[in-house]
Amino acid sequence: xxxxxxxVFNGIGAGAVYASVALALVLIYKSTGLLNFAQGEMALFxxxxxxxxxxxxxxxxxxxIVLSCAFAFVAGAAxxxxxxxxxxxxxxNPLNVVIVxxxxxxxINSLALLIFGTEQEQMxxxxxxxxxxxxxxxxxxxxxxxxxxxxxxxxxxxxLLQKTKLGLRLRGVASNAESSRLVGINTGLMLMLGWGFxxxxxxxxxxxxxxxxxxxxxxxxxxxxxxxxxAAALGGFDSLIGAVVGGLLVGVAQSLTTEYVTALDGIExxxxxxxxxxxxxxxxxxxxxxxxxERV
Amino acid sequence: xxxxxxxxxxLFPPMPAEIRNIRIALAVVITAVALYAPFYFDExxxxxxxxxxxxxxxxxxxxxxxxxxxxxxxxxxxxxGLGAFTSARLMADYNWTFEATIPLVAVLTGVFGLLxxxxxxxxxxxxxxxxxxxxxxxxPQVANKPLLKGDRAIALVQPKPSGFExxxxxxxxxxxxxxxCLVVLVVLFVAAWNLTRARPGRAMVAVREQELAAATQGxxxxxxxxATFAISAAYAGVAGSLSVMIDGLASATNPAAYFQLSxxxxxxxxxxxxxxxxxxxxxxxxxxxxxxxTSDLIEGKxxxxxxxxxxxxxxxxxxxxxxxxxGIRRLFxxxxxxRTSYEVATDTT
Numbered sequence: 001x002x003x004x005x006x007x008v009f010n011g012i013g014a015g016a017v018y019a020s021v022a023l024a025l026v027l028i029y030k031s032t033g034l035l036n037f038a039q040g041e042m043a044l045f046x047x048x049x050x051x052x053x054x055x056x057x058x059x060x061x062x063x064x065i066v067l068s069c070a071f072a073f074v075a076g077a078a079x080x081x082x083x084x085x086x087x088x089x090x091x092x093n094p095l096n097v098v099i100v101x102x103x104x105x106x107x108i109n110s111l112a113l114l115i116f117g118t119e120q121e122q123m124x125x126x127x128x129x130x131x132x133x134x135x136x137x138x139x140x141x142x143x144x145x146x147x148x149x150x151x152x153x154x155x156x157x158x159x160l161l162q163k164t165k166l167g168l169r170l171r172g173v174a175s176n177a178e179s180s181r182l183v184g185i186n187t188g189l190m191l192m193l194g195w196g197f198x199x200x201x202x203x204x205x206x207x208x209x210x211x212x213x214x215x216x217x218x219x220x221x222x223x224x225x226x227x228x229x230x231a232a233a234l235g236g237f238d239s240l241i242g243a244v245v246g247g248l249l250v251g252v253a254q255s256l257t258t259e260y261v262t263a264l265d266g267i268e269x270x271x272x273x274x275x276x277x278x279x280x281x282x283x284x285x286x287x288x289x290x291x292x293x294e295r296v
Numbered sequence: 297x298x299x300x301x302x303x304x305x306x307l308f309p310p311m312p313a314e315i316r317n318i319r320i321a322l323a324v325v326i327t328a329v330a331l332y333a334p335f336y337f338d339e340x341x342x343x344x345x346x347x348x349x350x351x352x353x354x355x356x357x358x359x360x361x362x363x364x365x366x367x368x369x370x371x372x373x374x375x376x377g378l379g380a381f382t383s384a385r386l387m388a389d390y391n392w393t394f395e396a397t398i399p400l401v402a403v404l405t406g407v408f409g410l411l412x413x414x415x416x417x418x419x420x421x422x423x424x425x426x427x428x429x430x431x432x433x434x435x436p437q438v439a440n441k442p443l444l445k446g447d448r449a450i451a452l453v454q455p456k457p458s459g460f461e462x463x464x465x466x467x468x469x470x471x472x473x474x475x476x477c478l479v480v481l482v483v484l485f486v487a488a489w490n491l492t493r494a495r496p497g498r499a500m501v502a503v504r505e506q507e508l509a510a511a512t513q514g515x516x517x518x519x520x521x522x523a524t525f526a527i528s529a530a531y532a533g534v535a536g537s538l539s540v541m542i543d544g545l546a547s548a549t550n551p552a553a554y555f556q557l558s559x560x561x562x563x564x565x566x567x568x569x570x571x572x573x574x575x576x577x578x579x580x581x582x583x584x585x586x587x588x589x590t591s592d593l594i595e596g597k598x599x600x601x602x603x604x605x606x607x608x609x610x611x612x613x614x615x616x617x618x619x620x621x622x623g624i625r626r627l628f629x630x631x632x633x634x635r636t637s638y639e640v641a642t643d644t645t
Contacts, residue, residue, distance in 0.1 A: 096613045107606030233426045273430030
């Protein structure tokens with residue numbers, strides 16, 4: 001029981017990170033309808049920026065993360081404007097923008113290697129390293145911290161999208177860009193903001209997860225991105241709640257299989273992908289996704 | 297367009313004479329170059345060209361599925377790998393000659409494609425892309441035990457068959473392998489060309505454009521989609537099988553390898569030109585050349601190689617949004633002063 005609880009806690013911690021990246025993916029999917037393969041590498045670059053500010057410039061870790069998020073916001077918005085917008089839209093082959101994000105995936109990763117070096121780096125701790133005792137099982141404070149990050153992100157996103165004029169405009173563009181333009185919304189600006197927010201979510205997740213590990217290198221986000229894809233598909237690609245639920249489910253399921261299912265030793269990735277397959281076969285639009293209605 | 301006012305326009309109107317002449321000249325030149333190439337280049341380059349050929353076959357398979365039928369897959373590396381492992385196992389354990397494994401691999405991967413195609417009917421678009429992504433990521437790990445017996449790799453050195461001595465005596469090993477790839481490529485591309493211009497091909501395009509409309513016109517959606525999936529998987533499998541002959545290796549050591557391959561197929565397809573016949577070949581050569589030549593472009597900065605590859609991809613998509621072949625078509629259309637309805641029909645939107 002104690003071991004089980006510990007595995008569940010670990011799973012929740014990992015799941016919070018997947019959920020956070022999945023939120024970023026969903027945010028971009030909702031506004032532009034595309035799958036951003038470069039999301040993980042954008043997060044990786046911001047993580048390196050955090051590390052550089054904290055380790056090389058001696059800034060405290062929390063302000064460093066804030067600065068890095070600001071950087072991510074600007075960079076994300078710039079990427080949308082400069083790289084995505086010219087190839088995106090109904091007149092273009094939708095695969096072109098996929099190729100652009102794949103190109104970014106490769107390019108950003110190798111730029112990070114070039115600028116920050118190929119060695120393992122150590123991110124300063126954000127959360128204390130000790131743990132609480134719950135029924136004999138250790139609950140790491142880091143897990144609580146990651147969970148708090150996720151809850152905070154959800155609260156801010158909810159308040160932003162549901163309670164502000166800006167959020168209304170963002171949602172308008174996501175549901176119908178054409179009509180939004182007709183009522184005077186600057187759709188281009190909204191798309192840039194959407195990408196900016198998504199990049200911030202990625203930067204937060206990357207910096208936090210790096211600080212809980214003993215070291216990180218340029219491959220940090222790749223496996224996380226696969227799990228985040230699984231999480232987003234599980235929850236339904238157009239649902240923010242789905243991303244959170246999906247992320248936590250994938251995290252817990254992964255941690256439990258690693259512990260208990262010896263037949264899958266070394267091939268734990270089977271699980272999240274098997275999970276997506278099973279869920280999508282029953283619910284083709286994910287757990288919380290909305291069915292698309294087709295008109296002829 | 298003036299033709300639109302006529303009561304009946306033929307499906308494939310005659311091409312303007314200039315375009316036809318250019319096409320014929322081009323075909324002759326390409327045939328000559330393709331036949332002579334292995335004597336002009338050395339062994340290393342022949343291997344690289346052969347790699348481009350098998351990449352082109354896999355990209356063509358993906359083209360049928362993604363370009364013509366509109367189902368996006370980023371998991372064709374799994375079918376490629378299945379073909380490679382099957383060929384390798386048959387050759388290593390049962391002493392099959394390489395060429396004999398190709399038909400069996402085509403059937404096997406085709407059946408496997410059917411099995412994946414049925415569940416794929418339920419998911420579409422982005423979700424399908426992700427399910428296939430899962431397939432490619434899982435494949436090397438799942439296939440390692442049954443197909444590679446846990447060794448993670450089979451290395452093979454298969455010389456050219458000694459059967460038809462008089463016929464192929466003058467050919468070196470690398471030249472023989474090149475011609476095998478070339479023959480398979482030509483056969484499969486002619487088959488694909490015929491398929492896409494016939495009834496099933498038009499059904500595939502109709503399903504891509506608008507499923508409901510296609511269904512009301514009497515196209516059987518499930519049969520079309522599943523069959524396309526199977527054919528496309530068989531193409532990728534044959535390509536994988538050829539890769540064993542060219543590279544002498546079937547390996548599952550790098551868990552991301554088959555995912556990266558899937559990406560390369562997609563990249564070759566898109567930069568060559570989706571829903572065109574020549575696009576996959578052009579794209580495959582561009583990918584192979586970029587992949588080779590960026591690795592030692594800048595002395596001591598090998599880490600930058602993916603950056604150059606990535607930047608080149610982005611630049612290509614910018615400059616030629618409908619692929620290289622699409623760009624050339626536009627050029628031809630300008631030369632001929634009008635676009636034939638065939639070109640309009642196969643343009644992707």
